[in-house]
Amino acid sequence: MSMTIRSQKRSSEVIRQVWGQLFGIFMRKARESSVLPLEVVARLAGMEVEKWLAIEAGHVPEPEQLDLIAAVLGMSPEEMEVAVHICRDAWVQ
Numbered sequence: 001m002s003m004t005i006r007s008q009k010r011s012s013e014v015i016r017q018v019w020g021q022l023f024g025i026f027m028r029k030a031r032e033s034s035v036l037p038l039e040v041v042a043r044l045a046g047m048e049v050e051k052w053l054a055i056e057a058g059h060v061p062e063p064e065q066l067d068l069i070a071a072v073l074g075m076s077p078e079e080m081e082v083a084v085h086i087c088r089d090a091w092v093q
Contacts, residue, residue, distance in 0.1 A: 023055075023084070031056070
């Protein structure tokens with residue numbers, strides 16, 4: 001029984017990682033489309049370059065950061081909402 005629980009937990013973690021990586025791809029593509037340098041995007045979003053790169057690699061940002069990230073990338077709130085909705089399982093704990 002405990003193997004099943006561990007397997008389910010591991011499966012949930014993998015699913016979360018995959019959706020986080022997809023969200024990161026969306027953010028990288030949006031950053032590249034913005035034509036702003038990585039360092040500028042990170043600074044305007046209030047984070048270090050390493051933190052921004054972590055998001056692009058699949059680390060999901062805190063929900064309260066999403067509006068600022070969208071604004072920095074020139075995304076409308078609706079566009080960010082669509083990206084978050086598509087990747088919603090990245091935020092599931």
